[in-house]
Amino acid sequence: MRVLTYIFLSVVLCMGLGHGDYIVHDHHEDNYGALINFIINNYKYNETISELISKVQSLERQMAQLLSSTASSGTGFTYVRWGRTTCPGNGSELLYAGYMAGLYFVPPTTTQNQEAGRGGNYLCLPYNPSWNYYSDKENGNLKLTGVEYGMYAHLSDISNFFGSNIRGQQAPCSVCRSLRSQVMIPGRSGCYDGWTMEYSGYLVYAQPDYNEGTEFVCLDLRPEHAGGSTNYEAKNRIFLVEANSEFGLDDSYPNGREIACVICSI
Secondary structure (H helix, E strand, O other), rough: HHHHHHHHHHHHHHHHOOOOOOOOOOOHHHHHHHHHHHHHHHHHHHHHHHHHHHHHHHHHHHHHHHHHHHOOOOOEEEEEEEEOOOOOOOOEEEEEEEEEEEEEEOOOOOOHHHOOOOOOOEEEEEOOOOOOOOOOOOOOOOEEEEEEEEHHHHOOOOOHHHHHOOOOOEEEEEEEEEEEEEEEEEOOOOOOOOOOEEEEEEEEEEEEOOOOOOEEEEOOOOOOOOOOOOOOOOEEEEEEOEEOOOOOOOOOOOOEOOOOOEEEOO
């Protein structure tokens, strides 16, 4: 019986292994025991591989469920895409679109300096507001207005920068959500290797000799407009920011060159 088992195991082993994987010697007792131990160990090895594959597949399913639940649960990171009403479509989600807004514009020569306060940032006001208790009487000096594309210094070549003549038109905005965290990089038109670009454009700022509140923001490379005329009706205007290497910047930022910007996620 043992001889038959030995022959059977030898055949099985030869079918499952390549030539030279196991050499049958003349010492039948030693070979028989070695065959039994080898097949048992090989079976345990295959069983271990199957278990690992099963665990990896289970972890992949759990990860997919986690990403799905995270996306649907409202978690993630938000950023504003200035000048556009949509999100890039690279995994980001539009939360809402609206008007780019800022503090009331009052020139410094006016006698109404009490209205010339400074706000700290721009806001993205939704197209469909809702209200708490309100009074339509003007009771205070803090007022929000839309923001227009100024660009006085680029009358002749504004279309080269943005693809169309946007001067005097109101700027829209969109609030986007992504599972990745974002950073705005001034002075770059593209992201570093391994990062994902949300959008790119030009660095803009308010007119420096007026008193509206402002901040540096990255205006999309192909901005839209939120309606209205081109008659500079709003009290806030944004302009391209240029480099000046005479004051602390080296020659990598040539004088007069408009600063690019990019929103990257990691």
